[in-house]
Amino acid sequence: MDLNELKSLDFQTIGLASLGTRLIIFLFVIALIVGAIIYFDTLPQRDELAQKKSQEISLLETITTKQKLAANLNAYQDQLKEMQARFGELLRQLPNKSEAENLIIDVAQTSLKNGLKNQQIQPGTEIKHTFYAETPYTLTLQGTYNQLAKFVSDTANLPRIVTLHNPSIKPEQGDKQDMKSPPLVMTIVTKTYRYLEQNEGAGQ
Numbered sequence: 001m002d003l004n005e006l007k008s009l010d011f012q013t014i015g016l017a018s019l020g021t022r023l024i025i026f027l028f029v030i031a032l033i034v035g036a037i038i039y040f041d042t043l044p045q046r047d048e049l050a051q052k053k054s055q056e057i058s059l060l061e062t063i064t065t066k067q068k069l070a071a072n073l074n075a076y077q078d079q080l081k082e083m084q085a086r087f088g089e090l091l092r093q094l095p096n097k098s099e100a101e102n103l104i105i106d107v108a109q110t111s112l113k114n115g116l117k118n119q120q121i122q123p124g125t126e127i128k129h130t131f132y133a134e135t136p137y138t139l140t141l142q143g144t145y146n147q148l149a150k151f152v153s154d155t156a157n158l159p160r161i162v163t164l165h166n167p168s169i170k171p172e173q174g175d176k177q178d179m180k181s182p183p184l185v186m187t188i189v190t191k192t193y194r195y196l197e198q199n200e201g202a203g204q
Contacts, residue, residue, distance in 0.1 A: 100194035114151045116143040165189040
């Protein structure tokens with residue numbers, strides 16, 4: 001094969017080239033075709049195949065998760081019914097607006113029933129949540145330790161939801177310091193709750 005022959009070839013004289021030159025040209029053309037097929041067809045298909053495999057793994061994981069959920073569907077439904085029943089019980093313990101206004105009276109009567117002296121009942125600002133509102137009251141009560149403890153216990157057992165927060169107990173100050181057992185003064189925050197009606201908006 002003559003290199004000068006390859007340099008002087010063109011499309012019109014390629015048929016007159018020697019067998020070896022034509023064979024090299026043929027192999028070169030075949031290599032170009034194969035390279036083009038690999039570049040424009042095989043490589044994109046390879047990338048697509050890798051993407052499909054990744055999607056297949058993700059879909060298999062999704063199927064596995066859904067199969068587990070389907071297998072436990074009855075248990076989830078029973079649990080949901082139980083939660084709804086418990087939620088309904090809690091809602092029934094929340095008073096409406098008019099009942100909530102009298103709830104702090106029940107707390108005050110509970111303190112009087114236990115022999116305590118109500119020195120102060122100071123209402124706070126009502127806070128609205130998603131479906132309920134809470135109103136804090138700061139109570140200052142005077143009595144013995146047993147009376148205060150009984151008040152806390154009886155308040156927790158009220159039919160409506162009432163919670164107690166931040167109790168502070170100290171001896172009574174004043175002209176009774178000569179007593180062997182001076183009364184105690186407890187300051188405590190009592191929170192009452194009520195259900196929000198449909199025309200009321202919820203706060204943060």
